[in-house]
Amino acid sequence: MDSEKNIKQKPGISRRSFLKTAGAIGAVGALASMANIPGVTDQKEVYAVTTHDTFPVELSEDFKRFDFKNVVFMRGFWDPKIQPIAQVQQAKFSNQMPPAGNPGYTEIDAALNQAAWAIHDSASPKSAYGIPAAGPLMAWDVPSNSRKYTFSDPEEASRIVKRAARFLGASLVGICDYDERWVYSHWYNPFEAQSIPVQFPFEPKSVIVIALEMNYEGIKTAPSLLESAAAGNEYSNMSGVSHKVATFLRQLGYKAANCGNDTALSVPLAIAAGLGEMSRMGMVITREYGPRVRLCKVFTDLELKADKPISFGVKEFCKSCLKCADSCPGEAISRDKEPSFDTYNISNHAGVKKWCVDAEKCYQFWADNGGDCGSCIASCPYNKIDEWHHKLSRAFAETPARSLLRYLDDAFGYGKVGNEQLAIDFWKK
Numbered sequence: 394m395d396s397e398k399n400i401k402q403k404p405g406i407s408r409r410s411f412l413k414t415a416g417a418i419g420a421v422g423a424l425a426s427m428a429n430i431p432g433v434t435d436q437k438e439v440y441a442v443t444t445h446d447t448f449p450v451e452l453s454e455d456f457k458r459f460d461f462k463n464v465v466f467m468r469g470f471w472d473p474k475i476q477p478i479a480q481v482q483q484a485k486f487s488n489q490m491p492p493a494g495n496p497g498y499t500e501i502d503a504a505l506n507q508a509a510w511a512i513h514d515s516a517s518p519k520s521a522y523g524i525p526a527a528g529p530l531m532a533w534d535v536p537s538n539s540r541k542y543t544f545s546d547p548e549e550a551s552r553i554v555k556r557a558a559r560f561l562g563a564s565l566v567g568i569c570d571y572d573e574r575w576v577y578s579h580w581y582n583p584f585e586a587q588s589i590p591v592q593f594p595f596e597p598k599s600v601i602v603i604a605l606e607m608n609y610e611g612i613k614t615a616p617s618l619l620e621s622a623a624a625g626n627e628y629s630n631m632s633g634v635s636h637k638v639a640t641f642l643r644q645l646g647y648k649a650a651n652c653g654n655d656t657a658l659s660v661p662l663a664i665a666a667g668l669g670e671m672s673r674m675g676m677v678i679t680r681e682y683g684p685r686v687r688l689c690k691v692f693t694d695l696e697l698k699a700d701k702p703i704s705f706g707v708k709e710f711c712k713s714c715l716k717c718a719d720s721c722p723g724e725a726i727s728r729d730k731e732p733s734f735d736t737y738n739i740s741n742h743a744g745v746k747k748w749c750v751d752a753e754k755c756y757q758f759w760a761d762n763g764g765d766c767g768s769c770i771a772s773c774p775y776n777k778i779d780e781w782h783h784k785l786s787r788a789f790a791e792t793p794a795r796s797l798l799r800y801l802d803d804a805f806g807y808g809k810v811g812n813e814q815l816a817i818d819f820w821k822k
């Protein structure tokens with residue numbers, strides 16, 4: 394994984410931050426000593442990140458590629474069970490109906506949400522619906538330079554491509570080998586009610602997986618329209634950044650196919666590319682931003698050196714944390730102790746040992762809410778920013794004492810969702 398970090402101005406240390414951190418350190422020390430927890434004092438166990446040579450999630454023998462037709466949004470086009478939910482959700486989300494009017498749902502919040510999604514909606518509107526190569530920023534039929542640049546080896550190629558991707562707007566970038574298992578078996582054309590096999594116009598060798606940080610202040614207001622705006626901003630950026638990275642590869646004489654949500658499952662690709670670890674809420678948890686990222690990817694015929702999948706204790710922590718499940722207004726997140734092969738419905742990818750989210754319940758809440766939601770992301774103790782007391786939490790999360798993290802988050806008031814004051818405060822910044 395690219396370890397290069399955004400260079401940000403060091404934030405000032407407020408008295409409030411200091412007290413929070415001092416309190417956190419005191420609480421951790423006291424609790425750790427009471428519980429005699431290894432890792433708090435054992436420096437060797439701090440930053441316990443493990444790399445894996447193979448994909449770190451178990452697949453069943455009858456594993457099959459996922460068909461995009463079964464994504465809950467697509468079921469809104471063909472499944473009578475989901476169609477009424479989709480109609481309400483679409484009418485509210487596209488601002489055809491007036492917003493509720495309370496903080497987080499005002500006309501101003503709704504306008505910001507529409508503005509954040511604008512580039513996505515004009516340049517790649519079908520990407521979110523799984524349709525590949527649709528829209529000016531997502532087109533694949535773009536010729537590559539006839540002069541092909543030769544890298545000395547795949548390692549050099551990876552280093553250069555990652556540097557370019559970071560410069561072009563990626564918050565994080567990782568690379569994995571092409572693996573057909575994560576490519577959708579079909580995409581669905583809702584206008585002709587047709588399932589079409591996903592095919593690339595060239596033979597991909599590598600996948601560049603890009604994570605884009607979502608705005609912390611917006612996500613904090615979940616499940617309001619300001620949270621939807623934070624997600625929409627990065628949907629818009631997914632189109633632009635993936636298009637720029639594909640253009641870089643094409644200018645060097647290689648073929649490239651950029652994708653948002655379409656074409657392939659982003660979460661397993663991000664795991665394979667070493668960007669983070671699987672979680673209870675179904676999102677990838679990154680070390681830098683937790684689940685507060687959107688993902689896009691670029692398939693290329695350039696051979697790149699792949700990163701290795703990592704784990705840093707997320708799965709173990711998710712077993713006891715459950716904060717996303719407790720915060721989920723749709724009661725859609727599994728509360729099972731262990732990941733399993735159990736599924737809720739056809740919108741889950743069967744054959745993958747994980748915690749599932751009930752997408753039908755989640756989507757019902759989106760329709761009721763009028764925006765999307767993101768309460769799971771906002772509540773997660775891994776959702777941290779680049780401030781020093783948050784960095785301390787992140788470091789702590791990579792020790793075996795991480796089981797205290799939820800306690801500390803709750804004690805300091807982090808990750809509380811549905812707080813209207815946060816939506817009011819958003820506009821005062």
Ligand code: SF4
Pocket residue numbers: 616720721722723724725726750754755756758759765766767768769770
């Ligand atoms: S987006 Fe909201 S409703 Fe859906 S799983 Fe997350 S918390 Fe639950």
Ligand code: SF4
Pocket residue numbers: 672673674707710711712714715716717718772773774775
């Ligand atoms: S909130 Fe807790 S249980 Fe849910 S994904 Fe984050 S760490 Fe895991």
